[in-house]
Amino acid sequence: MKITEHLEAAKEKTLFSFEILPPLKGYNINSIYENIDPLMEFDPPFIDVTYHREEYVYSEKENGLLEKKIVRKRPGTVGICAAIQSKYGVDAVPHILCGGFSKEDTENFLIDLDFLGIKNVMALRGDAVKSETYFKPEKNGNCFAKDLVYQIYDLNSGKYLDEVIEKGHNTDFCVGVAGYPEKHMEAPSIDKDIQRLKEKIEAGAEYVVTQMFFENNRYFEFIEKCRESGIDVPIIPGLKPIATKKQLSVIPHRFHVDMPDCLIREVEKCKDNAAVRQVGIEWCIQQSKELIAGGVPVLHYYSMGKSTNIQKIATAVF
Numbered sequence: 132m133k134i135t136e137h138l139e140a141a142k143e144k145t146l147f148s149f150e151i152l153p154p155l156k157g158y159n160i161n162s163i164y165e166n167i168d169p170l171m172e173f174d175p176p177f178i179d180v181t182y183h184r185e186e187y188v189y190s191e192k193e194n195g196l197l198e199k200k201i202v203r204k205r206p207g208t209v210g211i212c213a214a215i216q217s218k219y220g221v222d223a224v225p226h227i228l229c230g231g232f233s234k235e236d237t238e239n240f241l242i243d244l245d246f247l248g249i250k251n252v253m254a255l256r257g258d259a260v261k262s263e264t265y266f267k268p269e270k271n272g273n274c275f276a277k278d279l280v281y282q283i284y285d286l287n288s289g290k291y292l293d294e295v296i297e298k299g300h301n302t303d304f305c306v307g308v309a310g311y312p313e314k315h316m317e318a319p320s321i322d323k324d325i326q327r328l329k330e331k332i333e334a335g336a337e338y339v340v341t342q343m344f345f346e347n348n349r350y351f352e353f354i355e356k357c358r359e360s361g362i363d364v365p366i367i368p369g370l371k372p373i374a375t376k377k378q379l380s381v382i383p384h385r386f387h388v389d390m391p392d393c394l395i396r397e398v399e400k401c402k403d404n405a406a407v408r409q410v411g412i413e414w415c416i417q418q419s420k421e422l423i424a425g426g427v428p429v430l431h432y433y434s435m436g437k438s439t440n441i442q443k444i445a446t447a448v449f
């Protein structure tokens with residue numbers, strides 16, 4: 132089923148879903164199942180699987196020169212999605228990026244998804260590769276998520292890149308896009324970022340999943356602004372429970388989100404990471420309950436490959 136159909140079927144009830152990332156290359160899929168199994172009792176209608184593009188790794192050769200290698204540390208997004216759909220009978224949502232994909236690569240990726248019976252995709256631009264400051268699209272690739280959404284909806288109407296195909300098979304993807312309650316780091320203002328989000332909806336995207344946030348007001352204010360600007364699709368909040376002290380600096384740096392002072396104080400008081408995990412779980416339970424009371428359609432958890440804390444939160448909330 133499409134995400135939009137799941138939401139319609141749920142009516143007023145808030146659904147539970149989560150995101151996983153493929154294991155590092157060299158591990159098998161059992162680590163994924165071990166994380167999904169304990170969460171199945173909460174009936175997730177869909178599970179997102181992130182996409183990880185290639186990275187450049189430089190190593191010094193004997194002659195002192197640097198050798199550039201291109202590596203993908205976490206391949207397997209499509210395979211994991213197919214495995215999830217077949218093992219659990221739950222819709223898997225692969226993330227697809229502009230970065231690292233030419234439009235032709237994108238089309239071929241989407242054809243694979245269509246043949247596998249995957250109905251939903253999350254369309255993202257992706258970040259700059261680690262060694263570069265700014266995002267650079269692939270030659271003949273999509274520049275922004277909006278362009279990727281247009282390409283997916285072209286395929287949904289049977290329009291392929293190859294003009295020889297006059298009337299191709301219509302795919303039927305439901306497309307989600309990212310939203311940023313605290314604005315995307317490159318956007319000059321929140322209003323401009325929301326205008327860009329609206330362009331993704333006008334291109335055809337049918338729902339939004341937000342970046343993590345730690346203060347619900349950020350989400351509620353974002354919703355208000357989105358609605359004022361005419362965005363009327365479901366906006367699913369993304370939540371991440373804090374699990375280590377180090378995340379106090381890593382998360383703001385990597386995801387460009389603020390943390391409230393009272394959460395920082397609670398984490399700083401902790402003697403070890405087991406205590407931090409407990410603070411993170413309690414904070415996330417509070418956030419979740421307030422968001423449910425606020426009528427959100429789904430609570431979408433960033434599991435980062437660790438389900439124990441998500442299981443504890445879901446037990447308290449659902």
Ligand SMILES: Cc1cc2nc3c(=O)[nH]c(=O)nc-3n(C[C@H](O)[C@H](O)[C@H](O)COP(=O)(O)OP(=O)(O)OC[C@H]3O[C@@H](n4cnc5c(N)ncnc54)[C@H](O)[C@@H]3O)c2cc1C
Nearest residue numbers: 181182226255256257258275276309315317318327340342
């Ligand atoms: C829910 C979620 C899931 C994610 N999953 C992944 C994943 O699996 N893999 C991964 O690598 N990354 C993932 N990301 C990270 C994401 O790829 C980055 O945040 C990326 O920097 C932006 O992607 P986007 O799709 O929001 O880009 P876009 O919507 O294209 O926006 C990027 C920036 O460009 C601006 N912009 C948009 N259109 C224009 C225009 N026409 N002219 C000028 N500026 C414009 C926007 O305001 C924004 O600042 C995820 C993020 C979220 C929130």
